[in-house]
Amino acid sequence: MKKILPTSIVGSLPKPAWLAPPKKLWSPWNLEEDQLLEGKQDALRIALQEQQLAGVDIISDGEQTRQHFVTTFIEHLSGVDFKNRKTVKIRDRYNASVPVVVDEVTRQKAVFVDDAKFLRKQTDKPIKWALPGPMTMVDTLYDGHYKSREKLAWEFAKALNEEARELQDAGVDIIQFDEPAFNVFFEEVNDWGIATLERAIEGLHCETAVHICYGYGIKANNDWKKTLGSEWRQYEEIFPKIQSSNIDIVSLECHGSRVPFNLIELVRGKKVMVGAIDVATNTIETPEEVADTLRKALDFVNIENLYPCTNCGMAPLSRNVARGKLSALSAGAEIIRKELGI
Ligand SMILES: [Zn+2]
Numbered sequence: 001m002k003k004i005l006p007t008s009i010v011g012s013l014p015k016p017a018w019l020a021p022p023k024k025l026w027s028p029w030n031l032e033e034d035q036l037l038e039g040k041q042d043a044l045r046i047a048l049q050e051q052q053l054a055g056v057d058i059i060s061d062g063e064q065t066r067q068h069f070v071t072t073f074i075e076h077l078s079g080v081d082f083k084n085r086k087t088v089k090i091r092d093r094y095n096a097s098v099p100v101v102v103d104e105v106t107r108q109k110a111v112f113v114d115d116a117k118f119l120r121k122q123t124d125k126p127i128k129w130a131l132p133g134p135m136t137m138v139d140t141l142y143d144g145h146y147k148s149r150e151k152l153a154w155e156f157a158k159a160l161n162e163e164a165r166e167l168q169d170a171g172v173d174i175i176q177f178d179e180p181a182f183n184v185f186f187e188e189v190n191d192w193g194i195a196t197l198e199r200a201i202e203g204l205h206c207e208t209a210v211h212i213c214y215g216y217g218i219k220a221n222n223d224w225k226k227t228l229g230s231e232w233r234q235y236e237e238i239f240p241k242i243q244s245s246n247i248d249i250v251s252l253e254c255h256g257s258r259v260p261f262n263l264i265e266l267v268r269g270k271k272v273m274v275g276a277i278d279v280a281t282n283t284i285e286t287p288e289e290v291a292d293t294l295r296k297a298l299d300f301v302n303i304e305n306l307y308p309c310t311n312c313g314m315a316p317l318s319r320n321v322a323r324g325k326l327s328a329l330s331a332g333a334e335i336i337r338k339e340l341g342i
Pocket of ligand 1 (some may be wrong): 010186212313
């Protein structure tokens with residue numbers, strides 16, 4: 001990335017109400033078949049335009065073509081029954097109705113590759129594509145076949161690697177794996193979580209990122225955060241191993257959180273997508289607030305490695321609020337560029 005402080009979003013943006021009812025997760029589609037395909041592409045065009053208007057440098061699809069960041073990928077694999085769902089507790093925190101693994105999981109066909117090709121055609125800017133990470137996938141379904149979180153994670157890593165290679169060939173510049181589960185299951189992260197993530201990026205020459213956050217701004221997550229005390233030190237448990245992994249970029253939650261900035265030092269040498277936009281509030285940050293977060297992060301990450309970003313996806317927010325936050329992100333990064341005479 002030649003531009004200093006290139007901005008991006010973690011992944012999701014709110015969908016237009018004509019495509020899916022707003023402000024909720026797993027929102028059902030309002031359209032069907034050909035109209036749905038067309039509707040998703042139109043929403044993708046809008047997501048692109050809104051990022052471009054706001055001055056975002058690395059473009060994402062806004063996750064307009066998927067119902068959910070984890071289950072949509074899982075539903076495309078064979079060996080998974082997504083009609084007869086089961087309710088599980090996700091990240092030890094909230095119940096959700098999820099698909100069930102009933103047989104060996106394999107990826108028979110591409111999941112997002114056509115969408116990525118479509119986005120690639122619409123812009124010359126670098127594009128980033130988010131996939132769920134193996135551990136977070138394991139944690140977002142019911143396993144009635146392998147009966148081993150680790151075994152299932154290795155199978156998912158294989159499927160993710162196949163998808164990632166095709167996304168790379170479609171012209172994606174950065175492939176990001178979302179691993180909010182890394183902030184919860186530390187022992188498993190260090191035991192097999194990072195190893196399976198490295199399996200997912202095997203053989204890739206594009207850049208790779210891992211996104212680790214405290215979740216969408218939904219009530220279950222906000223309630224959980226209240227139990228985490230005055231300092232959130234979860235990253236401390238997993239950063240040493242991530243630092244020595246092959247992952248290029250680490251995407252973090254910072255702004256409005258209680259994560260001590262000095263923990264970023266533990267991934268020194270990696271590129272860091274610093275969350276400078278809080279997705280758990282409807283209040284739009286001022287550019288100065290964004291700049292302040294970036295300034296604090298600059299004590300622990302070299303400027304050429306600092307990528308201003310959002311804390312997490314913005315799917316549950318209103319479109320107006322999301323637009324405002326995108327603009328604030330760009331304006332905040334620009335304040336720092338000017339300050340440093342860039
Ligand atoms: Zn997140």
